[in-house]
Amino acid sequence: MSAHVDGVVRDAAKSIQADLENLTARMTSMFVDVIPEFRHDDAVRRLMVASTSSNLTAIVDMLALNISLDDITVPPAAAEYARRFAQHDLSLEALLRAYRLGEHMFVQWAMTALRSLDLPTDEALTATSRIALLTNSYIDQVIEGVIDIYENERRRWDARSDATRAAQVRAVLDTEGLDLASAEKMLSTSLRGWHLAAIIWTGPGPAGHASAHLRAGAAMLAAATGKAPLTISADEQTCWAWISSTGRPDLDVHRLGNELRAHPELRIALGDPSPGLDGFRQTFRDAQRARNVAATGADPDRALVLHSQVALAGLLVDHLPDVRAWAGRVLGDLMRDDEATVRLRETLQVFLDARGSFTDAAARMHVHKNTVHYRVRKAEEILGHPLTENRLDIEVALLACAQLGIWYAEGGA
Known part of the structure; x- marks a missing residue:
């Protein structure tokens, strides 16, 4: 059969x-x-x-x-x-x-x-x-x-396309004297409007997983701005992205931060929006500085870093030894990292930001006004002078401690 x-x-x-x-x-x-x-x-x-x-x-x-x-x-x-x-x-x-x-x-x-x-x-x-x-x-x-x-x-x-696009983007970023028309031709996109750059990165892991995470980060950026980004792979764990629009890009920071919390392996650093070819470059440099601040590890749980929030620290991050030495001269023992001293630094930052108002600082920190008063006086004792002396230096040094993590290890200097 x-x-x-x-x-x-x-x-x-x-x-x-x-x-x-x-x-x-x-x-x-x-x-x-x-x-x-x-x-x-x-x-x-x-x-x-x-x-x-x-x-x-x-x-x-x-x-x-x-x-x-x-x-x-x-x-x-x-x-x-x-x-x-x-x-x-x-x-x-x-x-x-x-x-x-x-x-x-x-x-x-x-x-x-x-x-x-x-x-x-x-x-x-x-x-x-x-x-x-x-x-x-x-x-x-x-x-x-x-x-x-x-x-x-x-x-x-994808790797070949990304490599070609990455080379073109790097040329636009780095070539001196490049005119707008040539840059637009290289990228096949208009550079005449506003631009917002982002650096998206993830920790070490399998290449396929990292790629999926980076795509998820780019999708989050698109959802938070309502615009599809120009993206390139800088390496296996890093993606560069630009949001471009005729007007200043509108970013929903709250939404982006919330979505990032569901992806603990992802980090995003954002530049400041800026127009034109120069702006395309400047916002990327801003994003790089914001990422450099994140890389210090001062706030390891921070997934979203905006250059606008760390701009000063971004200018200082390439000079950490000098900044540490200078901040040590300004703050003295307020540079220690024990819990009590960290609390004093945080209180001083809020107090100075509140323009010296004990009431306002207490409300922001959800403590009693007398608590703020006590901590400020204790900090002044450690400094050896009132906050009104060298106030700007103190504020910058406190910011460097908070955003760059340049305090003294406990028991050392």
């Missing part, structure tokens, strides 16, 4: 093979009609036809010649089409859908061919089941290979 069924399957395959050119055209037309991603230009369409034809030929040969599934591989034309699909940033889901639709259409053709053989019902059903099983097994095996080909090409193409 098995040999007889194999013979029926071969006859059906030969019937399909005789009209394969016409059937290939019908299948490719179906793909174009049903799947939007298959509406290619002429060059890619020819490759799509070749891919479809090669798969159909392979299935027919498998059925007609009883070729083992162990010998089935992705046909070269189908492999190249999968690579081209990835290069054009078309979805893998669309490609896999075509394989399943094509499988269904092929089985329908086989059933039509079997009907023309005028077989007994049992034989026709058995042969149909056999063809459907073999065709499904072929599609499953080829799809596994197609997925690998697509994903490998997507990674390779």
Whole structure:
């Protein structure tokens, strides 16, 4: 019985093979009609036809010649089409859908061919089941290979595209005397409006995970501004992004901060919005300084760092030894990192920001006014003089301690 069924399957395959050119055209037309991603230009369409034809030929040969599934591989034309699909940033889901639709259409053709053989019902059903099983097994095996080909090409193409874009962006950032028109041509985007730069980074981890985290960070930035960013991969754990708009970019800081809390592995540093080509560069330098402040580790739990909040510290961060020595001269033992001294520094910062108002400072800190008064007097004792002396130096030194973490280790100086 098995040999007889194999013979029926071969006859059906030969019937399909005789009209394969016409059937290939019908299948490719179906793909174009049903799947939007298959509406290619002429060059890619020819490759799509070749891919479809090669798969159909392979299935027919498998059925007609009883070729083992162990010998089935992705046909070269189908492999190249999968690579081209990835290069054009078309979805893998669309490609896999075509394989399943094509499988269904092929089985329908086989059933039509079997009907023309005028077989007994049992034989026709058995042969149909056999063809459907073999065709499904072929599609499953080829799809596994197609997925690998697509994903490998997507990674390779993304890396190449990112490398090219990164080189162009770096040139715009670093080339002196570059005019606006040339910069816009290099980036294929207008630089005449406003720009907001962000540096997005994540901690060490598997490359695939880091890439997914960085994409999530870029998506959060887009949601918080309502604009799609220009992004490039600076390295495996870092992404640079620019939000551009005709007017000053509108950033929902609260939303961005809230969304970041759900992604503890992510950090984002933001520059100040700035216009034009110079602004494109300046906001990025701002973001770099904000990231440098974050890198000191003074506030390791801070996921979102705005340059506007750390601008002064950003100017000081490249001179930490000198800043530490100077702040030590200004603050003396107020530079220690024990809990009581940290509390005194925090109180002084709030008190000075409140323009010397004990009442206002107490309200901000949610403590009694006498508590603020006591801490201020204690700090003045450690300083050896009133806060009114060298007030600006004291404020800057306190800010450096808070934002750059340049206090003295407990028990040392």
